[in-house]
Amino acid sequence: MTEPVIAVDALEKSYGSVRAVDAISFEVAEGEIFGVVGPNGAGKTTTIECLEGLRAPDGGRVHVLGLDPRRDGDALRERIGAQLQQSALPARLRVGEAMRLFASFYARPLDPEAILEGLGLADRKKVAFAELSGGQKQRLSIALALVGDPQLVFFDELTSGLDPQARHATWDLVRDVRAKGKTVFLTTHYMEEAERLCDRVMIIDAGRIVALDTPAALVRALGAEQRIAFSADGMADEVLGALRATPGVERVEWSGGRVVVYGQSDRLLAPILDVLQDAHLSFHDLQTEQPNLEDVFLAQTGREMRD
Amino acid sequence: MSMRGLPIFIWTQGKLYLREPIATFFTIFFAPLMLVLFGLMYGNEPNEVFGGLGSMDVTVPAYLGIIIVTVGLIGLPIQTSSNRELGILRRYRVTPLRPLTYIVADVTSYWVMALVGVVVLVVVGKLAYDVRFEGSILSVLAGFTLCTLAFLAIGFVIASFAPSARVAQTVGMVVAYPMMFLSGATIPYELLPPTVQRIADFLPLTYVVRLMRGLWVGEPWSDLWLEVGVLTGILVVCGAVSARFFRWE
Numbered sequence: 001m002t003e004p005v006i007a008v009d010a011l012e013k014s015y016g017s018v019r020a021v022d023a024i025s026f027e028v029a030e031g032e033i034f035g036v037v038g039p040n041g042a043g044k045t046t047t048i049e050c051l052e053g054l055r056a057p058d059g060g061r062v063h064v065l066g067l068d069p070r071r072d073g074d075a076l077r078e079r080i081g082a083q084l085q086q087s088a089l090p091a092r093l094r095v096g097e098a099m100r101l102f103a104s105f106y107a108r109p110l111d112p113e114a115i116l117e118g119l120g121l122a123d124r125k126k127v128a129f130a131e132l133s134g135g136q137k138q139r140l141s142i143a144l145a146l147v148g149d150p151q152l153v154f155f156d157e158l159t160s161g162l163d164p165q166a167r168h169a170t171w172d173l174v175r176d177v178r179a180k181g182k183t184v185f186l187t188t189h190y191m192e193e194a195e196r197l198c199d200r201v202m203i204i205d206a207g208r209i210v211a212l213d214t215p216a217a218l219v220r221a222l223g224a225e226q227r228i229a230f231s232a233d234g235m236a237d238e239v240l241g242a243l244r245a246t247p248g249v250e251r252v253e254w255s256g257g258r259v260v261v262y263g264q265s266d267r268l269l270a271p272i273l274d275v276l277q278d279a280h281l282s283f284h285d286l287q288t289e290q291p292n293l294e295d296v297f298l299a300q301t302g303r304e305m306r307d
Numbered sequence: 308m309s310m311r312g313l314p315i316f317i318w319t320q321g322k323l324y325l326r327e328p329i330a331t332f333f334t335i336f337f338a339p340l341m342l343v344l345f346g347l348m349y350g351n352e353p354n355e356v357f358g359g360l361g362s363m364d365v366t367v368p369a370y371l372g373i374i375i376v377t378v379g380l381i382g383l384p385i386q387t388s389s390n391r392e393l394g395i396l397r398r399y400r401v402t403p404l405r406p407l408t409y410i411v412a413d414v415t416s417y418w419v420m421a422l423v424g425v426v427v428l429v430v431v432g433k434l435a436y437d438v439r440f441e442g443s444i445l446s447v448l449a450g451f452t453l454c455t456l457a458f459l460a461i462g463f464v465i466a467s468f469a470p471s472a473r474v475a476q477t478v479g480m481v482v483a484y485p486m487m488f489l490s491g492a493t494i495p496y497e498l499l500p501p502t503v504q505r506i507a508d509f510l511p512l513t514y515v516v517r518l519m520r521g522l523w524v525g526e527p528w529s530d531l532w533l534e535v536g537v538l539t540g541i542l543v544v545c546g547a548v549s550a551r552f553f554r555w556e
Binding site: 052053054074077078080082084086087088089090092093097100101102104105106107144148154 | 311312314315316319322323326327390393394395397398399400401402403404405556
């Protein structure tokens, strides 16, 4: 087994009397997209900043690429790339200049032109930072995080403030980063983003780990029921009976032309479609509702994510 | 110690400086403009008040002080605190760029900007008023460098303690502008009333003006030990204070 890229043991950090991070431990493996998710103030940024060496932990041990971020900061910073929350560039600095400047900081930088090309910024090289759109600024911040050819990349709230379309496009870019063999550590307060993008998710709240696993395992562990609903003009009793008899189905409701099937299995849809097919029943407006990470957070903390 | 990134950083900082119209105006065009205005009023005829020199002959080296104070007390504190406020300094901190490299690059780019201002001022003074120069270019350059470093160090102290760019700007201007008029930088020391002259003796800029005027007319360094001592002291003390209290975020 290879050494973890990040190893954190009982990390603690307080600001005054507030415990921002309260004895959390976790490991991140090479090549993972690892996400930290939680509401504002949960300790996400504090955690990432301890890993980057921007903050000194009050307690616990932190190893990143086998290095102590505070003691071996210079060596570590050669091998990581980072996008920071609430960090800008000089307003009049142009995209191409920013890339050349940041490339000059590293011992073995990648070709800035190629990175800009890959992120769709090649035609923006002469544009000043202040003139870029929100999505372009984020793409530039990814480009700057990659220019030093890092093994590990940190993204802190990479997609906050972006519209859904730009957010989805950014997810593809993050997947590309991982496809290049880099490990990605990111924070987000979008549950959907964590679920869709991350291999493993650590949910934190008030500085403590609430749950840590793959998104699918977290949802499965919840044991929450799945719902499949559809509309049908007529419904024979024997069809309802067949649905009730389908493995995994717990109950079926039928009212006002709409059928709702409840069950535990995450393989509910195919057998139900088979039943409808066999009965030659015409249906429309089929919807499936699966429990997601929002439900995991709700179940674990008793609160909605968005407060 | 590695200074990787230094040349590109200096070049980038210089370009960014020139893209700020207000900073460029006050560093490069303000002093020559004032020189022309006062030259129109007073001319450059020899005057016994200035020991036989003309008004412009003493004004050009004194105006070096205006450029130095503008760059050091207004340009640097505003730029540095605003870079901190915007998280730009934090962003540099997660790269291998060393803090010392950042500071050396920053100081060098301000020094170059001030030097550009000085060259424009001297060329205008020479062309418009045939200003007399009896010193050595090397000595003037060395003196100018000492003065600039001392004032950049004061600027770093302001940037270290100012909680925001707005505060840095206010503090810089409140310190800089009265000093420009009370130190002999704008109005020659000889023309200040005795009370103001006594105030001037406590202002750092007065020592810049004295040193530059002295070197301009070829006074030997040995006659200027007080000025050199005061400015070196400012550089050392302010350098140490900002090394201790400078914040990157």
